[in-house]
Amino acid sequence: MILSKIQAIRGMNDLLPEQSPLWQYFEGHIRSLMSRYGYQEIRTPILEQTNLFKRSIGEVTDIVEKEMYTFDDRNGESLTMRPEGTASVVRAAIESGLLHNQTQRLWYTGPMFRYERPQKGRYRQFHQVGAEIFGLDGPDIDVEAILLTARLWKQLGLTEHVTLELNSLGSNEARAAYRERLIEYFSAHMDVLDEDAKRRLHTNPLRILDSKTPEMQNMIEQAPQLLDHLDDDSRTHFETLKSLLDSAGIPYVVNPRLVRGLDYYNRTVFEWTTTALGSQGTVCAGGRYDGLVEQLGGKAVPAVGFAMGVERLVLLLDTLGLVPGDLHQQVDVYLMAFGEAAERQAMLLGESLRDALPGLRLQVHCGGGSFKSQMKKADRSGANIALILGEDELRDQKVSLKYMRESLEQQTLNESELAQLLAERFPNAR
RNA sequence: GUGGGUGUAGCUCAGUGGUAGAGCCCCGGAUUGUGGCUCCGGUGGUCGUGGGUUCGAUCCCCAUCAUCCACCCCA
Incomplete structure (x- = not known):
């Protein structure tokens, strides 16, 4: 009698012995790098109250609407397996008083969970390495975060294979105002909008700017530009950021259409992308989220952070043949x-x-x-x-x-x- | 959630309407205590699962599951 085989859950992979040396190689670089910049590790639970993610990521985002692993605990409380790391770190930092009149440079790594169709570079359980910096509102710390990641690419031999894309979303007020202007503009062009765009018109209109539908390109070209609607402080912040990157010799591309998928971002947003991984080209992404701490019940504290996808980076190293030869010995x-x-x-x-x-x-x-x-x-x-x-x-x-x-x-x-x-x-x- | 591709040995894959093969791996031998190269031999498969057509299905049809890639979205 042959019993039916029990398989791993869809989109959740075993890390087999053949692959683990490469992961350890990557993680080793992360550990020493974070320590060299004076960042401290924080570890938070994989499960959190569902409301934490609803309040931070945003009720109407794809992640919250359809990608979370959510279930009731035995006492009826709704729990969610974390779909990202920032919310938990902010919660922990507030809860433990880490943000009381002090700055913090924190980093973390671990599994995240999103219920999506798996494909290359995208899995239901995946791993991120991230950093979150609290209590600093200047562009200098934004640059530090970018420099840290740039150094990692250099150490791993990836520099020529990744591109830094930058944008500024402005202050929360400016962003909200721009959002309204966009909705107004798109509403005037309903006849051109495709299904996706109509659906997103009132949920995430900024995303429409990213559409690849050919018929919409002209209309998108004419749309109001985010960068033209920045408040003065955000504009100065962004200009200084770019100038600091220039003097550090870090090349970048300003992408006015770069909009992060999570609601909590403001001002600086950035992504490191590659063309070597097929359609999942983002290997690291982050930005500033000055309002989140307050939104989660803490005293207002400015913050900036980023997260990188470990599977994608390991895959990239493998694909590009950047794995040191003696790793498997x-x-x-x-x-x-x-x-x-x-x-x-x-x-x-x-x-x-x-x-x-x-x-x-x-x-x-x-x-x-x-x-x-x-x-x-x-x-x-x-x-x-x-x-x-x-x-x-x-x-x-x-x-x-x-x-x-x-x-x-x-x-x-x-x-x-x-x-x-x-x-x-x-x-x-x- | 939508679309397409693929499920045959541990792995990579051939193959045919008459119940299966190669290479690699593993084990043993040629070589009493010397691996890699070569040669010989061997272990290992209800051909993803369930149903249908058929005298007969691994092959044809349907369903289902898994997996890969893409869309959506994202790390």
Whole structure:
């Protein structure tokens, strides 16, 4: 009788051993980078009260309307698996008093959940790395956030493959006023609007500017420009931002149609995009959200942040062949043993080598098998050195050392000679 | 939610209306304690699932599920 197989939930993937070194490589860069800029890690629960996301992301956004994993807890309270990280971080920061008369530079990473049709670079459980900075309202901190991401691209070899797009949404008031003007303008051109545009007219009119429908292009060209309706402060903020980026040597493209999908943004918004991933081209996006803290019940505090999609970036590295070659080599030394007494000895030798060389990646063979089969496993492990503990070695209290990848002669050593040789050979192991 | 492609061995894929094959992987041997190359042998599949047509379906038809890509939207 064959039982039906239980499969992973649609759009939720296992990270298999073959892929994990690449993820660790990426995460390693993130950790050190954040620390180099003085950002502190924050971890928040995956589940939150549903209202948190409704109040922050916006009731009429796609995310809230149809993409959230929402269900009732056993006590009847509505819970939601976080579709993004900012709302939770703001909630936690307010709740713990982190925003009381102080600035904070925070970062986070973890899984996010959105009920969407999966496709390349888009999954129902996906991972983001993000940063949120509170208590600073100048363009200098916006630039810092961008510089941080630019440095990451440089470290990963991605600089030439990504483009920075910039826009300013203005103050919340200016944005609201512009929104009304847009609705007015589009309403006067109802005959040209397609289905999508009509649907969005009163929910997210700014999005209509992004439409690719050919018949609408002329009309969109003539539409009032967001950048022409900025308030003076926002204009100055944006001009300074651009000038700081210029002096830092960071190229960018001003995209007047760049509108983020979440309601809480104001002033600076930016996206890093690539053309190498098909239709999901955004690998990192962020912006300023000066009103959100207050909106979620805190004292008004300016804030800026960004989030990047880990799956997309890992995929990009893979696609572009930017994965370091030695990443998949997971073992330095493979220790084989033949016969019960030697196996017992090998286990002890392994532990003693790990005591002496904490950084050494040593795999001890288990499960017996012929000389040939163990040698084969040593080869497949990727180890540069194989250690052999057989009858002869056991009798002489020695270990044979064989170089698997170089034409160096095999040696027979006692344990202290062995430890010394390995220490020289793997300087980082000590 | 909409559209299209694909589901055959662990993986990558051939194939035919008469119940299946290759390469890789894995195991063993040629080689008593020396891997990679070569050669030989072996394990492994209710051909996604359910129904229909048929004497007979892995193949044709329908449904369903999964997966991929695109739209929408987004990291």
